[in-house]
Amino acid sequence: MKYFKKKVRIGLVGYQWAGTMHSRAYRELASYEDAAMGPVMQTLVGRNEEHAKLAAVRLGWMSYETNWRRLLIRDDIDIIDIASPTASHAEIAIAALEAGKHVISAHPLALHSADAARMLAAARKSQCIHMAANHLLYVPAIRVMKQWVEERTIGELRSLQIHYSDDSLLGQAVGIGRYLAGEFGRVTAAALSEYGKEGSWQAGVSEERARAADTASNRLTASAAEQQPQAFLASLEGGVAGIFCYAPYSCGGRRGIRIELGGTQGMIRWSMDNMNQLKLYAPEQSHGKRGSRSIRCTAEEHPQASYCWPLGQTIGTEHTFYSMIGAFLQSILTGKELTPSFEDGYRNLLVREAVYTSAAEDRPVDILYSK
Structure with missing residues (x-):
């Protein structure tokens, strides 16, 4: 039997995609030899008893x-992990914090900034640890980008470009932007209808064909698509x-994200x-040999490497959840705040609404941030 310096007991609310990924992370972290805190998968919550029972067995919950609400009065629950639909996040989180539980909430933090x-x-009143889960901030390569920005590897940061191919990624794109480049001051957005005036929304694709393809794939309807901000400065x-x-x-290209950082002395x-690789252009090479080079961010000196496979192995999406949950547990152990917190989740929503x-x-x- 493995013994940890401290055990922490979790109650998970929800068991769909986010709940499944969080469950995998808890199971994996419980097997780490050097883990300072051991997660105990105490209880899973679901509204349908039959489905909840099956999910608990499938995902490894006790x-x-x-x-x-029954979790709030139990002494054997230290953490409430909210992986339920977004509309339920606020009610559950506030009640859990008032009950003295640490809280991690799936992305986005809530439906509205209010x-x-x-x-x-x-969260501030309770002084409990809180996290607005955005696993993409725990991609090692994105952590390296942040490190290089702070070290001025590409000089003074001047531009940030993020291209995302799924509207649900807007909030995560904003979160990545804030993480890499700081707070937003002003946004100027354009809706899809602005691009449709010439009758071609995509090279070689007619408006009618694009609408039909969109409806067929069960994504946005044509009328809803016209209201979506397709680009913003x-x-x-x-x-x-x-x-x-x-x-x-x-x-x-669904779920795709591309990021480019431009500085006074280079580009990333x-x-x-x-997701394991960065392209870096820094003009220190001699004339005639300048160009971008690829850097694989899976070495032991790279951030979050301890949560991934041994040096040189491929890092996948699941490892970003291990890293994120691991950081949350470590924060509970040390009592130090972490990123992204509920404040980050709140500020991301302010930007999205703007x-x-x-x-x-x-x-x-x-964008005006209240204190």
């Missing part, structure tokens, strides 16, 4: 409940210019298609 603000207020800290683009008809690129307001009202929107 027991199940059908009402999340709900997120209430969650943040409850942002001004960030230190005069950094941000460009965010969403390609709704990027066939085969990353793509979800090759983007939609800008697209709907056809005007720039300033």
Whole structure:
């Protein structure tokens, strides 16, 4: 039997994709030899008793409940992990924090910034550890990008470009942007209808064909698509210019994200298609040999390497969850705040709402963060 310095007992609310990935992370972390804190998968919660019971067995939980409120009065629960639909996050998180439980909530933090603000207020009052889960911030290559920005590897950061091929990724793209380049000051968005005036939304694809393809794939309806902000400009800290683009008809590119950072002395690129690798251009090479080079971010000196396979092995999406959950548990052990917290989740929602307001009202929107 393995003994940890400290054990922490978890109650998971929800068992779909986020709940499944969080469960895998807890199981994996429980097997780490050097783990300072051991997660105990105490209870899974689901509204349907039959489904909850089956999910608990399938995912490795010791027991199940059908009402999340029962977790709040149990002494054998230290953490509430919220992986339920977004509309339920605020109510569960606030009640859990008031009951003295640490809370990790799936992305996005809430439906609206007003709900997120209430969650943040409850977190500050409780002094419990809180996390707004965005596993992409725990991709080792993105952590390396952040490190290089801070070290001025490419000089002064001047531009940030993020292209994402699924509208649900807007919030995560904003979170990555804030992580890499700082706070947003103003956004100016354009809606899809602005691009459709010439009758071609994508090279070689007619408007009618694009609408039909969209409906057939059960994504946005044509009327809803016209209201989606497809691109927006942002001004960030230190005069950094941000460009965010969403390609709704990027066939085969679903869940894709591409990032490019431009500095006064170089450039860094990353793509979800090759999540372990960065492209770095730094002009220190002699004339005639200048060009970008590829760097594989799986070495022991790279951030989050301890949560992944041995040096040189492929890191996948599941490892980002191991790393994220591991950081959350470590924060509980040390009592230190971590990123992304509920405050990050709240600020991301403010930016997202500003983007939609800008697209709907056809005007720039300033982002005001309340204390």
